Amino acid sequence: MRKRDFVSILLLSILLLLPFRSNAQFVAHGKADKFIESDVHLLLGGSYVTNNYMDSYSEITDLNSSMGFAWGLGVSVKFNLSSFIGLGTELNYLRNSGKINMAVTADGKPNVSNVFIKNSYRSLNIPVYVSFGFNVADNVRWNVDGGLYFDFGTSGSQKTTIYNATVNDLGQLVTAITNLKTDYYDNDKAYLNSYRNFDTGLHLATSIKFMDKISVGLRSQFGFRNVAQSNGIVKPTSHNIRLFATIGYVL
Secondary structure (H helix, E strand, O other): OOHHHHHHHHHHHHHHHOOOOOOOOOOOOOOOOOOEEEEEEEEEEEEEEOOOHHHHOOOEEEEEEEEEEEEEEEEEEEEEOOOOEEEEEEEEEEEEEEEEEEEEEOOOOOEEEEEEEEEEEEEEEEEEEEEEEEEEEOOEEEEEEEEEEEEEEEEEEEEEEEEEEEEOOOOOEEEEEEEEEEEOEOOOOOOOOEEOOEEEEEEEEEEEEEOOOEEEEEEEEEEOOOOEEOOOOOOOOOOEEEEEEEEEEEO
């Protein structure tokens, strides 16, 4: 992820954390207005899958991984134990993407391959978290959520294009293009590796709710599990990272 994108997300997070002037009690421990609170929401952001390919494969001489566009739709339910604390869960349908470009050389051979990988994958994402609420202004509440997420892959594809350049016995440069398409999840024919269809990790979120109806926020997810699946001798590691902006409507 580019430094400029990270700084923008960080600044927006700080703005959401700044309390507004209000006569309302910032932390209230009394009974919540509603015990069960639900909403529907839209998620827009990016997904990134880490890798250690350059450490695992000496043939890879250059590598570039980029965060891809991701979006989703979901519903949430929160059980307010008090005005301050609650327990929440969600069901989100996510569409993720990502790109990997690399240069591959063979030791002792005058050839080089440029590999371009485009991943597209869908999943059902279920966060379970503790939610803390603060009154930052009249009819404005700030929520901070922390917990775990559970991600179940449903479908996806990996499209790989390989541009191979070799020098033949006559000293001529010969090029060839190979296109591969495999399933994203649990496929032993994928280039380098496919990915496991289950992941779990840390879920962190913050949001501002206005007039008990509209909420806007940010969230992040960091995978604990190595989701790279390879049947080869080399076992690379990969972890999911997701960043989303959210907008929701309280039911």
